[in-house]
Amino acid sequence: MIFCALNIIFSLLTLPLLRKPIIILFLLGSAVANYFMFSYGAVIDANMMQNAFETNSQEATALFTPRMALWLITLGILPAMIVCFVRIRATRPWWYMLGLRVANILMSMVIIFLIAVLFYKDYASLIRNNKNIVKMLTPSNFVSGSFQFAKHKYFISNMPLVKIGEDAHKGPVINAQQNKTLVILVVGETARSENFSLGGYARETNPRLQQQDIIYFKHASSCGTETAVSVPCMFSNMPRKSYDASLASHQEGLMDIIARAGLSVLWRENDGGCKGACDRIPHQDVTQLQLNADCQDGVCLDNALLYKLDNYINGLQNDGVIVLHQMGSHGPAYYRRTSPELTKFTPTCNSNQIQDCTAQELVNTYDNSILYTDAMLDDTIALLKQHSDRFNTALVYLSDHGESLGENGLYLHGTPYVFAPSQQTHIPFLMWLSPEYTKSYGIDRQCLSHSAQQDEVSQDNLFHTLLGMVNIQTNEYLSGMDLLQKCRSLQ
Structure with missing residues (x-):
């Protein structure tokens, strides 16, 4: 036929x-x-x-x-x-x-x-x-x-822009704070939960984050299996099951609402584009900064995302949200996603011809890229701690999708979601909340830690959770989708 x-x-x-x-x-x-x-x-x-x-x-x-x-x-x-x-x-x-x-x-x-x-x-x-x-x-x-x-x-995508959250404004909790609030959202690339020691992986791939007071959501899933789907989906108000890519391409998203509410917003890019999520807000491509220390041949290690970010925060006089979009563990050249001092697991696959490497070499190289993400996130937390005298600070990290490393004959990602393996859909999702933020927003850490270990969560929760974290009130916000809501005493 x-x-x-x-x-x-x-x-x-x-x-x-x-x-x-x-x-x-x-x-x-x-x-x-x-x-x-x-x-x-x-x-x-x-x-x-x-x-x-x-x-x-x-x-x-x-x-x-x-x-x-x-x-x-x-x-x-x-x-x-x-x-x-x-x-x-x-x-x-x-x-x-x-x-x-x-x-x-x-x-x-x-x-x-x-x-x-x-x-x-x-x-x-x-x-x-x-x-x-x-x-x-x-x-x-x-x-x-x-x-x-x-x-x-x-x-x-050339249809007229559909606006959402036009009623967005700061709520009473954020307005009552003596210090401003600053949240950094790190969007990972190609990281899978299966290789995070925070999620139970036998190898110590998160040694530095293990020393921080991290909330790790153990059962988190992605919206798609490729960046072009997951990134616009997680920043939209649509859940995965009813996500409409056509509508998302000409509809406002999370960052538009946050900016409309009066917060300062900044998107820093290291993964080839924000897929529409940052089109109407200030954004920077770090690969264009010509940073010799972290960049080579137009490809940058993720520490470039932190370049002079301290200066930006020093000049910030408002509540703010900063998004850092990582290159993360993007394949097949995993060996280029880490630095020599963080190449802990050997032997490695120092080639983009991953089919020619042994399974162990491939996993070693991938795990080294996770080690680099661990270090970069820890550096970001350290940066936030430096500004705790002026800001109530918090960090959120989640990957856009996972990665196959040869399991069942599959490599990379992009398998249709309906039969994609868990390696491509089960993602790392974590939070770090400063003591100042926890106190100012009435967060019960024990409640949140218990919830993170038990509840099934997904990228669908990001939209509402981030709005809740900076106390933005709008009809688009659904409290039941906010991961912190049931552990928050201040409304």
Whole structure:
């Protein structure tokens, strides 16, 4: 049935003047798609095509390997050159060829009809229970995904901005404080809870955070399995199950509401873009700061996010929220996500060709990137402590999604959520609350610690929790989704 459907499509598309360009395009596109499918277990859909089109040069370079080059030359470029240079001559009259093409299409339609009639029950069950099977077929998967991405980017996302939380204002608790309130939100990249010692991992990957008074939410899940989905989702007012990416692309989000309420906001970026979450607020790309100590070839270690942040806080005279968007543990070049002094677990995989590394080398390298995140978060907490004389301070950290390191033959991330493994959806989610913040906002730490160990939480909670942490009152706020609400005595 699939063969017949593709036969119809190719018969319609490969007209004399179009057949060579179309066949070449399909050959090259299929070679790229098949490389990632076979090498990483990737599933090609609209979200994956969005990732591809929005990938920056640094990320693309990290993915490109000699093996990929050989694959593309052998299965893409050489066949495309053959098609390009082969001369096709018509040996039959045009009306004969047209009739043959029509007969070919009709025959395929008849076969599809007969299969549908005779085996409807089998195919209906197969498709219903395996909806993602069409995403594994090239070239239809990347063609369909590209069209869906283009529709979203160039039509839906250009719709008028939908405002939310227009009633947002500071509540009585934050207004009554002698000191201002400052919350830093760190959005991680590709960190999975399975490799956080705070979450029970046998290796000590969080030695510095273990020394802090951390609240760790043990059962936290992501909204998506790729940054392009998870980041706009977690900053929207929509829960994962009803998340509408089309609406989110032209609707205000969490940071817009916080700014409207009168707080100072700043977004610092180290992961190629905020996916719309910071479009209407002050934001900085640290890769453009040319920091030789932390950056190389346009790629920065996450300590760059703290560059002169102390100066910014010194000049802050208002309540504020700062977002730091990490590069985190972004693969496949995990070895570039840490510093030499934090390369504790060896031997490591010092290559972006992760299939050529042993499982242990890959895990070692990934764990070193988690060690770096541990150190960066600890440095951020230390920065907040330095300003405890002027601010009630708090830190929130959660990753956008997890990562597969070869389990069940899967690597990286981006597997459709419906059958994504827990390694890609179970994320680290933690808080640090200063004693000044805890006292000023009436937080029962024992209550919160118990809740964090027991409750199922997700990125759906971030929107409401952050609004609650800075006491912003708006109809968009749902107290039942605020992770601190039941442990807060001051309202």
